Amino acid sequence: MIMIAPQDEPAPGNIKVTRWDWINLALQTLISGGIESVRVLPLGQKLGVSRSSFYWYFESRQDLLDQLLAHWRNTNTKAIVERAQRPAESIIMGVMNVFECWADERLFDPRLDFAIREWARRSDDVRRAIDQADNDRLGAIRDMYRRHGYDEEDAFIRARVLYYMQIGYYVLDLKEPVEARVGHLAAYLRSFTGQEPSDADVAHFMRFIAAR
Structure with a gap:
């Protein structure tokens, strides 16, 4: 049997619905209702298209779920790894890149x-993907510290403290405004690096905040 690969172009008769429309709605649904809510028929109904539109872009529901995981890796994990790997003139600048x-x-x-x-609580495959992502993120942050002269154990522990603290913020759903948190920026930098940030360092990050 000849398999037709899912297409990137809009399906005939559904010009306004693209592959990304399906993925974006599936991501929103995953966030709001969990993985069990990500179903082809309800998604199609919300988009106002038939199941044939879905199968124009995806081979199966599992294909869509795989695309959600790929999107997550290519955004959340990639962003942390890329910023940890950026050249930085000091560890303070490196940490602010991750910030x-x-x-x-x-x-x-x-x-x-x-x-x-x-989702990982219900899927061993996703649990493995989470574990790999955490390892990749931590490894990139650890290597950042190593490049700036920290020994292996110190770099490993500082990476854990930096990363796990932030994940803890999200898990605890702390409602601290960015402005309030940035007010403690110098203290955070001292804590994560053991070095004293300059006024210029703080001003550099404040410019990033202002430009968002």
Whole structure:
């Protein structure tokens, strides 16, 4: 039997519905209702299209679920790893690069991360994906510290403290305004690096916040 690969172009007769429309709605549904709510028929009804539109883009529901995981890896995990790997003239600047992910949800979506972690409670495959993502994120942050002269154990523990503290913020659903948290920026930087940030360091990150 000849298999026709799902298409990226809009399906005939459903010009206004794209592959991304399906993925975006599925992501919203995953976040708001959990993985069991991500079903083809209800999604199609919300989009106002038939099941044939879905199968134009995806081979199966599992194919869609795989795309959700891929999107999560290519956004949340990629953002942390990329910023931890950026060249930085100091560890303080390196940590602030990572802080960009916490300050801008366009880079790191905490609701999506939490939804994936909830999904992992029901799927061993997703649990493995979560474990791999955490290892990749922690490894990139650890390597950032190592590049700036921290020994292996110190880099490993500092990476854990930085990363797990932020994930804890999301898990506890703390409602601290960004402005209030940024007010403690210098103290956070001292805690995560053991170094004293300059006024110029703080001003650099404040410019990032203002430009969001």
